[in-house]
Each structure stands twice: as structure tokens, then as C-alpha cells.
Amino acid sequence: MPSSPDLYSPLAAWFANHRRALPWREEGTSAWGVLVSEIMSQQTPVARVAEPWRTWMKRWPTPQALARADSAEVLRAWGSLGYPRRALRLHECARTVEREHGGELPVGVEALVALPGIGDYTAAAVASFAQGQRACVLDTNIRRVLTRVLDAKAAPSAHVTKRDRARFEKLLPVEVEHSRIWNEGVMELGALVCRARNPMCEACPLSEHCAWLQAGRPGLGERTTRPQSYEGSDRQIRGRILKTLREGGAATVGTLENASGADSERFVRLLTDLLAEGLISRTASGEITLGAGTHKEEHVHAR
């Protein structure tokens, strides 16, 4: 039985020469800073995250600082990164760290995944990149690279199966430092070379071991899932409402309805959803503002 090929050595050598100088990779970045970068990068390309991350970390360097912030400020600082509920969860995460962990980000996947907004990927990434832990990081890049190398398929399955996790975990080096380099390096390879659309196999350090390349790169342009159209979607309407509030402060319901471009019934439904999620609130004078508002008002109404 042949021993499995050494993927680590060529990968590590490649990574040493192609590692991007992302701001959160600078010496001295806290685990909290890495966590913030991971949340911001969920479904948002890292190139778009770099600047907002700098500004954010300068303003709120620690969980304590963010915990003290108002949710409206947090949402405004989030800007157009998308999926603003991530900002609310990061805010909640900071408050949980403050309240339950003495202001110190807990160490390890199990403790991290229990925090708001942190799932399997983000917990493993923070543990591996910033906490000296050996954790198996599975993001869209790593899953695509390993699916190609091992399974000769162009794209990974829709979600992480137990079987995939078990197989990919076997490739993770035992030594902690090597496991971090493996995670970062394979992720970087997926972002720069083994890309979803135009993979540069001629520049790939794993090309000799890649089952997909040897099979002739089958299924490269295949459609996987139905493209969920954005134009005219609830997401677009919600986005317009929040953008109006970010840029203009408080607004009347009428102003927001006009800006939303939705019919009245749909607008009311979406506004109700946004209120329930804490993305907006209603002031005493009946205007709509960004953020969850204060609990004081609820007491006033409760009387």
C-alpha cells in the first residue's frame, strides 16, 4: 500500500512565495482582530474587506470597545459590506465575550463556535490562525482545492459532509505550526490559483497530484445551483432601506417606502422583519432609525 503523497511540502513552499500581505496578517494582530476579519469576509471578497477592517479595528480594537458601541454606529461602520446581520452578530459576540468571558476571546473551536455569528468555519479559522490550535479549516477555497485534488470534481458539494470532513482532516499536518500553514496555504491557493472560474493549473504546486487535472478538468463550467436573482428581490429592497438610513439618519416611513421601490404591502412586511431583527427601530416620534434602539422605549410602551 503506497503512502499518501506529500502535499504539504510543495504547498508550503508555494505559500512562502505567494502569501498576500493582508492587514490582519500583520504581526501583532489580536485574535479578536482576526475574528473580525473572518466575520467580515463571510461571503464578501477579502479585497473589499481590507479597508473597512482597518477603520473598524482602529475605532473598536477590543471586544470591550465594541460591546460599548451603539448598534446604529456598528451598522453604519459596516457600510456596504453586505449581510448587515453579520454586524449585529459581531456586536452581540463582543457583548457575550465581555459578559461571559471577562472580555477575553475564549480559546478553541468548541468555545468559539458557541458565540453568536461564529460557525464551524470561523471557529476553526480563528483557532488555527490566531490561537495556536490545530483545527481543520474548511471554507469554500479549501473545499474546492481538496475536492479537485482528491475527487477529480470541479466543485465541492453544497455543504460539508461528515465524510468530507473526515477525509480532509487526515490531510491536516499533526504539528501545530504546519497545520496553520496548511490551512492558510490551501486557502490562499484556492483564492489565487485553484479558482472557481479560471484555475491556473500550470502555476499550481499540487498539479502533479491533482486527480481533477489528470482527468482533464471535467465539469469546469457547469451550473451548480439556480442563480437566485437579486434584481427585485427582498434582499435588494431591504438593502435600499438600510442604505437610506445609513446615509441619511432617521427617516419617515413614507420616505423609506419611496426609496424602497416596493409596493405598500411588501414594504410593510419587510419593515416588520427589519424591526424584528433589530436592524431598525422606531423612535418616540414615529421615525425609523438604524439599529435596535434603546430598551428604555420598550419600557415606556410597556407601561
Place this chain on the structure above:
DNA sequence: AATCCGGGGTG
């Protein structure tokens, strides 16, 4: 397992 949740950049 399927859906929902933004927004911008790219071929």
C-alpha cells in the same frame, strides 16, 4: 436539506 440573508467585482 433548503432558504434566506447584500453588494460589488468580473469574464
Place this chain on the structure above:
DNA sequence: CACCCAGGATT
């Protein structure tokens, strides 16, 4: 215009 992006929560 379709596809993609360092995913997570909810049902």
C-alpha cells in the same frame, strides 16, 4: 447578465 465571494442561522 451570470457567477462568485475566508458562511451562518433558521426552518
